[in-house]
Amino acid sequence: MDCSLIRTLINRYCAGEENWVDNRTIYVGHREPPSGTEAYIPQRYPDNRIVSSKYTFWNFVPKNLFEQFRRIANFYFLIIFLVQVSLLFEPMRTCAMTPSMKVVFVVTITSARSGYEDWLRHKADNAMNQCPVHFIQHGKLVRKQSRKLRVGDIVMVKEDETFPCDLIFLSSSRADGTCFVTTASLDGESSHKTYYAVQDTKSFHNEEDIDALHATIECEQPQPDLYKFVGRINVYHDRNDPTARPLGSENLLLRGATLKNTERIFGVAIYTGMETKMALNYQSKSQKRSAVEKSMNVFLIVYLCILISKALINTILKYLWQSNPFRDEPWYNQKTEPERKRNLILRAFTDFLAFMVLFNYIIPVSMYVTVEMQKFLGSYFLTWDEEMFDEDTGEGPLVNTSDLNEELGQVEYIFTDKTGTLTENNMKFRECCIEGHVYIPHAICNGQILTDCSGIDMIDSSPGGSGKEREELFFRALCLCHTVQVKEDDSIDGLKKSQLSGGSCVYISSSPDEVALVEGIQGLGYTYLRLKDNYMEILNPKTDIERFELLEILSFDSVRRRMSVIVRSVTGDIFLFCKGADSSIFPRVTEGKIDQIRSRVERNAVEGLRTLCVAYKKFTCKEYESVCRLLENAKLSLQDREKKLAEAYEQIERDLILLGATAVEDQLQEKAADTIEALQKAGIKVWVLTGDKMETAAATCYACKLFRRNTQLLELTTKKIEEQSLHDVLFDLSKTVLKHSGSLTRDSFSGLSTDMQDYGLIIDGAALSLIMKPREDGSSGNYRERFLEICRNCTAVLCCRMAPLQKAQIVKLIKLSKEHPITLAIGDGANDVSMILEAHVGIGITGKEGRQAARNSDYAIPKFKHLKKMLLVHGHFYYVRISELVQYFFYKNVCFIFPQFLYQFFCGFSQQPLYDTAYLTLYNISFTSLPILLYSLMEQHVSTDMLRREPSLYRDIAKNALLRWRVFIYWTFLGVFDAVVFFFGAYFLFDNTVVTSNGQMFGNWTFGTLVFTVLVFTVTLKLALDTHYWTWINHFVIWGSLLFYIIFSLLWGGIVWPFLNYQRMYYVFMQMLSSGPAWLGIILLITVSLLPDVLKKVLCRQLCPTATERTQTQHQCLSVEQSTIFMLSQTSSSLSF
Structure with missing residues (x-):
């Protein structure tokens, strides 16, 4: 009897609240294991419904x-x-x-x-x-909806179908138990990835075999990391003890990925619905807030205080005015008897609230909507920029969040990765050094052995028996120690047609270094062919195919900085081949030409080449059995598997024999040097954070002009600290950098200085660990502060041998320093994600190391060179536009509400509004909103070409320059001044004066309409005066808004009033326009209101112009000169004719 339904119901509805456990146990196909197995902890699993909606x-x-x-x-x-x-x-x-x-x-x-x-x-x-979805039930395929899938169901997926949930890969239509998958919808990588079926189940190719499978899976609870999975499967054979196999990310098929080049696969569901890794990654990153948003909130608090002050002042003055016994209370303030009997405090509080309501327009409610629209629409200008489109990759810039657009104009520190960001990540094999001999591929120098003439002690020209054996081992190591895949092609007896015809194999790997090495040694006679049935095949110079059984892969990680493989030759010899960074290999070798190879490595590093060292060791059968047990125990562990594997790798990869080293060239990206030079001129400090060795990274920094020939390099490395104490090294460096500047530190926007010595700092990961490590007294603050002091006085910093978390530590250290600078991190690989998330602005490069960086970034660009325009042009415009929008909104609301405040002194503080209801409603929504929105999208106060030619203009807007208190107070007082001109100008101009042809006086609604008309025209014309970049859209919106106000006022006072319950605005606007003095007053008041701002602009440009204003003046002069020359040329042409 099938009890799966009953058990599911019991587990779902009777198990109670799930007690959280570290692991989950899954019955494959809902078949329970034999009795006597470990007790099962009931857990409730969700169905397979995906819910991305919020409501x-x-x-x-x-x-x-x-x-x-x-x-x-x-x-x-x-x-x-x-x-x-x-x-x-x-x-x-x-x-x-x-x-x-x-x-x-x-x-x-x-x-x-x-x-x-x-x-x-x-x-x-x-x-x-x-x-x-197709799933197996009682040995047959059954179709049902995806949402009805449950954990434990066995699913069949066909080619080009998407996996409906997270599956453990059981078997495939391919004989070798592999399948190819694209994960573009998850991480953006379009290349095919290889996944491997469980060893004990890969031979099950039909429904009956799969349905008969008796197994349980133990795995970790759901977590969002796409590239990490820990589990094991226990397969029961004929009621015997189960066979346990480890499960990793290579066995997990993720929901959202697509099956390719494989007819079908079978898998068991382990994570469903909202517990799949795809669903867990729906969770958005932590919200980042821009400096402009923070300033807006501060200004809002200031205006709230002003609002409360206004209401409080009016409330107090009202009761003081009414308390005079000789002053009769006006009829419009008279209270009913119940109101008179109310408590004085309650009445005062009610009046205070009434004044709050009357003056609340000073807080611009529509500003937040306008800002959101500006950011959203403005982000399209970046994605539409054709100059930032890369034809090689077919990709352009990507905006993952528009909330930080203006932050691109405030960057003070840039932290950049090196490989794939500053460089092309297009590796080319340059040479290899084996036992002191230098080999260069056929393509460069016909594969000959070069005699070194730089003083390196080389072994004899004829390697001899031992040397020849090491040479062959080195080439075999490079052919075998990798995770490269060969693109499928027709073959003849294991030999590729392309190889027989003299062509080369097409290799695919997530690491460009590995592809470069495998392709490079083809020029030296050794060709990697393929991996088939767990055997790696290589073609030697004699065109013989050699087969090695792949026993174990000790995968690369950024902490170990090396990888190894264990293989068995046809003769039964067992080898471990290991390749990695020199700092990782040299401490683990005991034999070989260590000094000669180290010298060659250092020389190649100085030339900017990427170096790797290769070593090996040989196992006896007994030693290999011990290694197998050690690895198996670590792989089968569900708790701390990574830690146990690292410990196992540490024991295995020791006592190695050094074979040689390789050198790979990674060319600098196009215009990377020009970009860094422009960013430095803009006052931005650029730091390079890389995992490469110091010499290689320093050579790249010189090539990209981060370091210059006159830059004095300061080293804060492990080698220096070993010679002196960390305290002494920091003290000496601090004394050096402060020697020319005394006790003052450079401003972070000093840029390239001519009167100060340029310093460049080089620090490695080990030294950074010592600086960040808490001291015995529990603090590391002194070291950090001294380190920051040194960094502030350096024009450029290189951090080498950095682990991913150390990159994030550096960014956080600078971000939280006392200056609180705006930081930007840019990288292209998974090891850059941590610093991208930590920085104020994270930018991913859509490069060759996957799409993890682009997925986790705020913005993505195809090449590093595009960063120049992104910051110096788009960032500049974004910040200027949003800053003007914020200041203008507060300004026009002060102009709007301050006359209301003044009016209370003339109406007995009765809360009488100065403006009509329609004007109160439409002022921010219709009359003045569209011009500033368009201005904030289209304005270009300086041309784009000028911004690119003059990077120093970026400094004018640095450190939130346009939203500082001085600028904020200027805009506020300008609004107060204009409001005073509107109100008192209209008041004194028409006080006791006949302004209509029939001798009638203006009433309060006509007076309010007059003030409002001057207000609308003034704030709109001020925006027109501030506009530098005019298009037909600007003209249409600005003059159209004024025309709309006039037409609406005519309709409101002439046609709409019969449908209202009051007629106070009847014929008011027409009456005002029929008065000659009113026309004169409107023109005069507008002129007087705009005059201070015009004078301020003229005087500032003449007396103390900013760099931007000087550039604008030069541009205008150049335009006038070009126009004059054109007119003279036209005139001379006419005269000659």
């Missing part, structure tokens, strides 16, 4: 409103709205709905957008959850 039909309204009002600004406007609807006194009833309409409009628009986006997610989820 449901029932929770959309409350959840969305909660998310919106969680923001301080929105919550503030909600409070104001609630206060408004609770106020019952007459003067405020007329405008009670005005701010609330704005809040409702903003909330409605945001909710509609969120609802539409979530509906699309629901639609995509349903399509994914309802797609058909």
